[in-house]
Amino acid sequence: MDTPHICQSVQPLNSAAVTQVKGNDIKLVKNKEKKSEHLNVFVVLHSHVDAGWLNTFDEYYNASEKPVRDIMNNVVNSLRRHQKLKFIWSEASFLEKWWTEANQTYREYFKKLVKEGRLEISTGSWVMADEATPYFWESIENIIVGNQYIQEILNITPTTAWSVDPFGHGLMMPYLLTLSGMTKMVIGRIHYNIKNILRQNHQLHFRWAQLWDSDFHWMPFVNVLPKGYYTVSDACGVNNFICCQFDVATSARSYCRERAKVNTCQEIAIYGERMADQYRSLQTFYNSDSVLVAAGDDFAYSYSSDLEIVYQVQFGTIKDYFDSLRNSSHMINSPILTGDFFPYTDSPYNDTSLWTGFYNHRAYFKRFVRIVQSELRLMDFISVAVAMHPKNDTNIARRNLALSLHHDAITGTSKRYVMDDYTSKLRASLQTILMEQERLLNSESDNNNNNNSFLRVIISNSLKLKGMQLTHRTLTFANGIKRYGIQIVNQKGLLTTELIKLNITNCSVIAKHRGEALTIQLVQFPQETDLFEVTIIKLIYNDGSVNTTFGLNFNKIVDQGGAYIMVAQFPFQDIDNSESMPRVVRGPVYSSIWKRLSDNLAYSLTVINSTDNSARAIQVDVFTDVVSMPGYTFFMNLNTKIENKQKFYTDVNGMYLIQRKYHKTIALEANIYPMTTQAMIEDESLRCSIVAAQSTGVTSTSGTVLLMVDREIYLDDGKGLNSFEAGQSYPSHLKYRIIFESKLHTSDQNDDVLLGTENKTFSRDDSKHNTIYHSQLVQKNLEELLYPAAVFFSANVNLTKFAHSSIALPPLPDNIQLVTARYITQKKVLISLRWLPYDCTERIYLNKTTDMMSKPTETLKTKLAFQNLIRQFFTSLHGSIYESNLSGTKIGDRIITPQSMPLYFVQPLHIVSFIIIKDNA
Structure with a gap:
């Protein structure tokens, strides 16, 4: 089943929701009204508890109204009283807060309910994370932090996954969850029209395969919720006006003209038949004798009476539901789908209400998350290299980073003060991580009798968040300090050549490595005459070059959307301050040009003065401060001579590339896809890749790549944040690299340039799934952006002992x-x-x-x-x-x-x- 073609036959959808189905000859026919005599209905009680949104994470737990603490207490108490009652819980973050303050009796109650299978932990990651914007390492860490905690307190590993609120679903999570042991999953938000097509053809059950997995090794079984949401009124059947009647909990939010009453036999018969009819209406969507009905809402069951009212219904867990399908031919013969579900819309009108604004919303936070991720990974790398477990207080830092992946955090779709709370937590975590890096590094020095105390060097404008900035450490040659030892830690697991930058106060310096003088370049800061930047490069190689031209320009467009949705109003408006003179820096190591385009935007281009592969990339640094420009989204345009014919590639959360296509007949915002780390265009002779240190949104017309840079929004898009709360994007320092690569002609290629194994191979050309991986050069540049070499310094080091000091693990093979x-x-x-x-x-x-x-x-x-x-x-x-x-x-x-x-x-x-x-x- 080729869903893009199917979708275009209905109307020109631009959601590459399903690109291919293998192994089944599926005929799309009008929905069959199949009704069996017996229908297994699994009503799954849940409470969707956002780890921050309109309130902070801590406020939600301790709130005066609908506190998560009360929800968890009510669940335990009601399940103990009513043996047929069952419940699911998905996020470990709130469970940890409850567990910490629960007494031993309640902990034992909880363990017993889990052991009996009546309280299921589904997914068990720290938070229900966004799927469009996190790098896959961050998502793995979110799973590890949550699942390790679940194992610690309950001695279990989740086997099912529940992810019903992220704004679109991608290929990353089904793969990572399968590797973690979760082979069955429930998802919720996919493109309205895509879901409608799947419903009509009873394909809301499917097996979800990776584009590159030709043998279908990693393929979870997926259940898609039948309609838009996970609430009682929206999930029990096709008629919301009837379903809402059964949303009878005291904490119910739905509006309904009547609520079900079961005080008499006649009422039981009437409402029972209505409920049964709605359940039967779901059956043909799945073509199955078992259906799952989600029964919950945001912060549902916060009143003690809620579960007392509904307990008489027959309930199940997600595991119960999938177990009922396990041995059926339905699960075995379900279609195999590949592709993702971006972009997302909850509107039946294809090119309106596209949830693509959040790909770039509050760019400063997306960049900050990636910085903290890099430093946490570096801390872990050092701890493994020196064989020392990090201190326990770093667990809080891990959990705060995982918290920031919540689908209303990294997306930038929470209230202003909630975003500030996420930022504050990350900042405190970063300080903890940096201190632990120093402790681990210095403990290794002590073990080697080095007696050198190293401090971490931080040079980054991107940490100026709401007036907050990390201590700017400068190498000062005063008070008897004559030399500094510089310890460089490379966490990438492979050899690399990078620029190393330091701030110094003396322009008369010499840099040496084991007695060999290194090439350095001194650049004076314009407004700080006593401060210099020194850049060091050690290795230089020779290689060929690419001969091409390109243009880079910036513009903005009126955006009448909100935090979630982009609504572009043409035309684009160019941003170019012709009166501002560019500043040019030239030297033996690198050359750069700096240009201030407006009060809101500046950028620089940097190239390495070398003939080796390190000179292949053009570093682009973009500095934004758009808070004074509400109602605009800012773009960077890369203009090339590449004839890509509206086709382009974006990355699947940094794991590999998937092909997209620009459709001229639909709106700009409907053509924008998430770019977690990379976008690429190519023709037969040339390829252009853009790698990024933060996530954003991207699209491409012929020869041009358009990247969202930043946005400042003041309107309410009707998705939860009002006009005041949707905006306020703080100043950002965003980083990109542009790489051009000449392509080999077919006659120049070796027959064995394939993606494959020793026994089975497949090439890009003979596969139809439109996925590729990039070159080693692009991988090198991507990892340098994500994991730059870390610099530590120590004054007046003992040169004899320092010369033999290093922190590293043995290098792995290049690939x-x-x-x-x-x-x-x-x-x-x-x-x-x-x-x-x-x-x-x-x-x-x-x-x-x-x-x-x-x-x-x-x-x-x-x-x-x-x-x-x-x-x-x-x-x-x-x-x-x-x-x-x-x-x-x-x-x-x-x-x-x-x-x-x-x-x-x-x-x-x-x-x-x-x-x-x-x-x-």
Whole structure:
């Protein structure tokens, strides 16, 4: 089933909701009115508790009205009283707050209910995260933090997933959840017309496959809620006016002309038949004898009487529901869908009310989340490298980062003061993380009798959030300080060449590495005459070049949408201050040009003065301050000569690329897709990639890439935030890189430039799923943006001891990505790795000496080299190696010899996880 074509036959939808179905010849016919004599109805009680939105996370828990504390108490009390009552809970964040203050008796009640299967923990991540904007590492961390806590207190690992409120669903979560052990999931918000088509063809059950997974290894079974929401009035059947009658809880929010009454036998018969008819109406949407009915609402069941009123209905959990389908031919024969559900709209009118504004809304917060993520990952990397568990207070920092992934946090769709609360929590977490980095690094120095005390260097304008800025550390040559030792930590797991920048107060400096003088460049800050920026580069290589031209310009458009929705009003308005003279910086290391376009926008372009691959990328830094320009969305336009014919690629949360298409017949906002880290256009001879250090929205017409940069909104789009609360985007420092790559002609390509394994291969051209991975050069630039080399300094270091000091893990093969390296307990380290199938159709990357697994025809030499690097990496961790799931909650068989590790890389792009139990455990 090719859903884009199906959708366009109804009306020209621009939601690539389903790009392909394999393994089934599905005929789309008018919905069958199939009714069996017996229908299994599983009414799933739930309470949707936002971890911040109109109130802060803490306020929601302690609120005077509908507090989450009361909801959890009511659930435990009612389930104890009524044995047939069941309930599901999805987020670990509120559970942790309740568990912390609950007495031992209530904890035992809770454990007993979970053990009996009457209280199901579904998903169990820290929060119900957004799926459009987080980088996949952040989403993995959200799962790990939540699932590790669930295992700690309940000794279980969730097997089902419940994600009913994110604004569109993507390909990342079904894959990550499957790797974590959750093979069945319920989702809610998908494009109105896409859902209608699936309903008409009874396909609201399907198996969701990855675009690259040709063998369908990682394919959860999915149940889509039948209508727009997860409430009683919207989910029990086709008629809201009847369904609302059964929303009888005291905390019910729905408006209804009447409520069900069951005081007499006659009333029971009348309302019972109405309810049964609505349940039967759902059956044909799923073509199944079992249906799931969501019964809940935002902060539902906060009154003690709520569950007492509804307990007489027959209830189930998500697990109960999927268990009823497990052995049926329906589950086995369900269609296989690939693709995602972006953009999302809850409107039947295709090009209105598109939820694409949040892709870029409050850009400062999206950037800040990515900064904290990088620093947390660095802290974990150092802790594993020095074999020391981080202090317990870093758990709060982890949880605050996970909290920021909530679908009303990273999206920027909460009230102003709630966004400030998220930011404050992240800032405190960042300070904790930086202090722990220093502690771990200095503990290693102490172990080596180094006696050098290192401090973290932070140079970033992007941390100026609402008047808050981290301490700006400058290397001052005074008070007897004659030299500084600079410790550089690379957390990427591969060798890299990067610019290192420091602020100094003396222009007469020499930089050396093991006695060898390094090339440096001094740049004086214009308004601080005593402050210089020094940039160091160590390695220089020779290579070819790309000959092309491009243009970069900025504009804005009137946006009558809100925090969630974009409503663009043409025309675009150019932003260019011709009176502002650009500032040019030239030197032996890099050259850059700075341009102030307006009071709201400035940017710089930087290139490395080298002939190696580090010079292939153009660094773009954009500085925004748009709070004084309400009602506008700002764009960056990259204009090229590439003839991409309206086709372009965006990334699936940084995991791989998926093809999109610009449709001229629908609105601009309907053509915008989430860009978590990358967008790309190409033709037969040239490719242009843009990688970003923060998420945004993107689209492309022929030869042009349009990126949302920032927006300031003052209107109410009717989705929950009023006109005052929707705006206020603080100043941002946004980072991008542009990479042009010449493509090999077909005659120049090797026959084995494929994505595949030793036994089975597939190429870009013979697959129809329109997905690719980028080159090694693009991967290098992306990781440098996401995980820049960290700099620590120490004054008057002991040169003899310092020369042999370093913090690192052995490098991995170039195409094995270090995804996760962190302690999960005092003695257990979780390692996750991913095989990257670099696209070798680009002329500038043909590094056959280091690319050890991109081709199925491996030589014995490359196999041995690969095995040796893997062996060295795992041997350095000093422990026993075991198979693991993604979240580290399930430990499998022990791996006796590291030499067998390559056997676990069975598919390109697949993530494999291991637990290391330290030898001194």
